[in-house]
Amino acid sequence: MSTNVLRTADGWWVVLGDRAVPVDTKAATTAELIADRDAVRQAALSGEAGTPVADLAALSPVTTPCRVVAQMVNYRSHARDSGFTGDIPPAFFRKASGSVSGPDTAIVRPSHVKFLDYEIELGLVLGAPLPVGTVVEEQDLPSYVAGLVITNDVSAREVQLTKTQFYESKSYPTFTPTGPYLALLEPEDFAHLLDLRLKLSVNGELRQDRTLADMIVRPAQALTLLARFQTLDPGDLLLTGTPGGTALKAPPKPVEKIGALLPPALKWKAFFKSQAKNPHYLRHGDVVTASIATPDGRIDLGAQRTPVADATETEVSRT
Numbered sequence: 565m566s567t568n569v570l571r572t573a574d575g576w577w578v579v580l581g582d583r584a585v586p587v588d589t590k591a592a593t594t595a596e597l598i599a600d601r602d603a604v605r606q607a608a609l610s611g612e613a614g615t616p617v618a619d620l621a622a623l624s625p626v627t628t629p630c631r632v633v634a635q636m637v638n639y640r641s642h643a644r645d646s647g648f649t650g651d652i653p654p655a656f657f658r659k660a661s662g663s664v665s666g667p668d669t670a671i672v673r674p675s676h677v678k679f680l681d682y683e684i685e686l687g688l689v690l691g692a693p694l695p696v697g698t699v700v701e702e703q704d705l706p707s708y709v710a711g712l713v714i715t716n717d718v719s720a721r722e723v724q725l726t727k728t729q730f731y732e733s734k735s736y737p738t739f740t741p742t743g744p745y746l747a748l749l750e751p752e753d754f755a756h757l758l759d760l761r762l763k764l765s766v767n768g769e770l771r772q773d774r775t776l777a778d779m780i781v782r783p784a785q786a787l788t789l790l791a792r793f794q795t796l797d798p799g800d801l802l803l804t805g806t807p808g809g810t811a812l813k814a815p816p817k818p819v820e821k822i823g824a825l826l827p828p829a830l831k832w833k834a835f836f837k838s839q840a841k842n843p844h845y846l847r848h849g850d851v852v853t854a855s856i857a858t859p860d861g862r863i864d865l866g867a868q869r870t871p872v873a874d875a876t877e878t879e880v881s882r883t
Contacts, residue, residue, distance in 0.1 A: 571622065575589070579866075601748065626746070630661050632663070634658075634802070662737055663735045670873040680845055684764035684807070685805060694787060696795055697792075720736065741852075757863075764853070771809045786802065848872060
C-alpha cells in the first residue's frame with residue numbers, strides 16, 4: 565500500500581486516516597525525504613495518536629527548485645477537445661519551478677490574463693536519477709518513480725496561443741498547485757496506476773473526469789522518450805497530461821478553416837472574441853477542487869481546494 569506524506573512549515577508528516585504523525589527526519593527537500601524512506605516507515609508504524617490533518621497547513625510536497633516537465637496533449641479526450649485527429653506525436657515542455665504552490669494556495673490571475681484555464685494532471689515524482697539514454701520498461705517504473713502528486717497545470721491561454729509560448733503561459737507564480745499528499749508507492753502499487761481517476765470541479769461543477777486508461781503515452785514510455793534528451797533527478801516532477809474538459813476547446817472545423825485564411829492578428833482577435841462568451845474560464849472568486857484516487861482507495865492523493873484571485877485583489881489584500 566502507498567504511504568501518504570504531507571509537508572508543512574514544521575516538517576514532514578505521515579498521514580494515517582484523519583490524523584498525521586511527524587516524520588523524524590532531517591530532510592529539507594523532497595529528494596532527501598525520498599532517500600529517508602526508513603524514517604517514513606517508522607513514523608507510519610509508530611502507533612502515535614498524531615495530529616488532526618485538518619489542523620495542518622499543507623505546503624507543496626514537491627520542494628523547489630526542481631525540474632518541472634509536462635506532457636502535451638496526452639489524453640485521447642483532450643486531443644478530441646483540441647481538434648487533433650490521427651496520430652499525435654509525443655511532446656514535452658518545461659514549467660518554471662517557481663510556479664509550484666501549495667494545494668490550498670490561491671491561483672493568482674495576472675492582470676493581463678483574461679483566459680485562465682485549469683488542467684488537472686497526475687504528477688510523477690522521481691526517486692532516482694534518470695540519465696539521458698535510459699530506457700524504462702513497465703517493470704522498471706518502481707526503480708525511477710518514488711511517488712505521485714496531484715498537480716494543476718494552470719494556463720494563460722492567450723499567452724500560450726498568440727505567442728506559442730508554453731513556458732511563459734504556464735509558469736506564472738501559483739500556476740502549478742501541487743499536493744496535498746506525496747503518495748510514496750510500493751512496487752505492487754504500480755499495477756493499479758491505470759485505475760487512478762482524475763476529477764476536477766469548479767464551484768462544485770464537475771469539468772474533468774477520466775482515468776489513466778485514457779492516456780496516449782503512459783509513464784514508462786514517457787520517461788523513455790524524455791530521457792532521449794533530458795536528465796531528471798530525484799525530486800523532479802513530470803506532469804503527465806490532462807483529460808478533456810478544459811475551458812479551451814478547438815473551434816468547429818468550418819470556423820477553423822475560415823480563420824486559417826485570416827492574417828494572424830485578425831484570426832486571434834476573432835477567436836478570443838468568441839472565447840469571451842465562454843463561462844468556463846477561471847475568474848476571481850472561483851474555487852477549483854481536484855482529486856486523484858483509485859476506486860478502492862489503495863492510492864488516494866487527497867484533494868486540492870484552490871481559490872482563484874485577481875492579482876490586483878491579491879495585492880490589495882496584502883496592504
